[in-house]
Amino acid sequence: MSSQPKAQTSLLSIEGLSVEFADGKGRSVKAVRDVSLEVKAGEMLAVVGESGSGKTALAMSIVRLLPNAGRVTSGAIRFDGADLLTADAASLRSVRGKRIGVVFQDPMSSLNPYLNVGRQITEVTELHLGLSRREAREHAIEMLDLVGISEPSKRIDQYPHEFSGGMRQRVMIAIAVSCKPDLVIADEPTTALDSTIQAQVLDLLDGLRKRFGMTVLLISHDLALVSGRADRVAVMYGGRIFEEANSREIFSRSANPYTRALLSAMPENTAAGEELFQIPGMPPDLRVEIEACEFAPRCERAEGVCGTARPPFAAVADQHFSRCHFAEDVYSRG
Ligand SMILES: Nc1ncnc2c1ncn2[C@@H]1O[C@H](COP(=O)(O)OP(=O)(O)O)[C@@H](O)[C@H]1O
Ligand code: SF4
Ligand SMILES: [Mg+2]
DSSP, X not given: OOOOOOSSOEEEEEEEEEEEEEOSSSOEEEEEEEEEEEEETXXXXXXXXXXXXXXXXXXHHHTTOOOTTEEEEEEEEEETTEETTTOOHHHHHHHBTTTEEEEOSOHHHHSOTTSOHHHHHHHHHHHHHOOOHHHHHHHHXXXXXXXXXXXHHHHTTSOGGGSOHHHHHHHHHHXXXXXXXXXXXXXXXXXXXXXXXXXXXXXXXXXXXXXXXXXXXXXXXOHHHHTTTOSEEEEEETTEEEEEEEHHHHHHSOOOHHHHHHHHTSGGGSOTTSOOOOOOSOOOOTTXXXXXXXXXXXXXXXXXXXXXXXXXXXXXXXXXXXEOTTHHHHHHTO
């Protein structure tokens, strides 16, 4: 192993991760395919891709919360040097909730409807920080205040159904950051909310990241939402990373036709009166594995080679990688 110091330390390192689901009919869905990602301490990395591209499977593997039908078939996941895939139950419990906080898409299914929101925060801090009941309650009031819930000392005793969708998501964030974790994984944290509230909740998450020096892995199907927030973006398609670069390059000089198609489909990039561009066709069938580019049937740049050889994930510039046979050419278009 190299003893060379790294330019910026990776907090989370995913190497060659593959995840499969049993589809119940004797076949397996290869949801994550040989994914490698480095998440650096303090950054916000966004993983973006259409629905079904394997984003949630990737996120859930990190915290070992895959549903029963799913399993990691290969790869390694290291968090601050420790291997999460081989960690025993006790060390996993001490990482999850304490050092890694998770915010899911739907707070209604992840919050307990029978516990007041205060208890849902104090449970975590009593367990992980060893706070007394009283200390935990005071801390929970502070957390609710911090995430923008007014009259926190009153609302702490209320139940999830007494909060609006946006406020429930703020409560989820309060729980996720209550132990000041090193890493927050937010999987489509705002998808169920209207766009103004979406922006507010993401600004909150970003503000907390800066305030606590946290690292954020933000997962979204919406490129527009991560624009201006994420430091780096990884674009996923059919279980693979198709492009990875800093945000500026992704938005202004993408080297991948799939990313470019996603960019064209952004309402922000559609002129007034013009019809919104939709990527034609359907995402690939994840039950099959092909020696080709998975995007070929939908790609306007595709040529013969795209249907016969899988493109490599290669660098087009410093820290900018693309999976496309014509990456250099696409990149040079500016
Ligand atoms: N519990 C499950 N059982 C079977 N297949 C699943 C399960 N969860 C996800 N999948 C499949 O894995 C693929 C990736 O899903 P997912 O990771 O949820 O994608 P995303 O989060 O990008 O929308 C999809 O094809 C989906 O059908
Ligand atoms: S390899 Fe071919 S099909 Fe795949 S993204 Fe590039 S041009 Fe399109
Ligand atoms: Mg998902």
